[in-house]
Amino acid sequence: MRMEREEPLDGQALKGRTGISRLIYAVSHSLDGIKAALMGEAAFRQLVCLSLVLIPAAFLAPVTKVERAVMIAVVMVALIVELLNSAIEAAIDRISYDIHPLSKRAKDMGSAAQFVALAMVALVWLMILL
Structure with missing residues (x-):
């Protein structure tokens, strides 16, 4: 038997963070990408x-x-x-x-x-x- 979700998932729900917290994490990931490029490329x-x-x-x-x-x-x-x-x-x-x-x-x-x-x-x- 297949169960259906009552609420559809959207992209924002999957991202989890909003506001300043999201900005901080985005900057952190961007800096991780630059560091990875510097170290490995x-x-x-x-x-x-x-x-x-x-x-x-x-x-x-x-x-x-x-x-x-x-x-x-x-x-x-x-x-x-x-x-x-x-x-x-x-x-x-x-x-x-x-x-x-x-x-x-x-x-x-x-x-x-x-x-x-x-x-x-x-x-x-x-x-x-x-």
């Missing part, structure tokens, strides 16, 4: 090092405030894309280490996204500085 560490050079350089460059903001934003976008790429790779590896065409496609597309993001950094910086 060489590409992310390399991008952080690049960011530590480029972001201060943006403040030293003789550019407008809007140009400076764009120069910093594209560097941050590259960091975001690398975090997402690493998340895709981790999810695929969680499923299986076996070589599968769909796994390869997902990982290659994540890598391509990072390539495009880095090309965008180079293009924006060159266009603004030259």
Whole structure:
């Protein structure tokens, strides 16, 4: 015999926390993600090092405030894309280490996204500085 629920479950009920408590936990999980990327992803560490050079350089460059903001934003976008790429790779590896065409496609597309993001950094910086 099948039992039915009287109240349907919704996404908010599954999350459990609300208000400031939810915000604190969200920030905590975000910091855990950054820590995991720093500890386990060489590409992310390399991008952080690049960011530590480029972001201060943006403040030293003789550019407008809007140009400076764009120069910093594209560097941050590259960091975001690398975090997402690493998340895709981790999810695929969680499923299986076996070589599968769909796994390869997902990982290659994540890598391509990072390539495009880095090309965008180079293009924006060159266009603004030259």
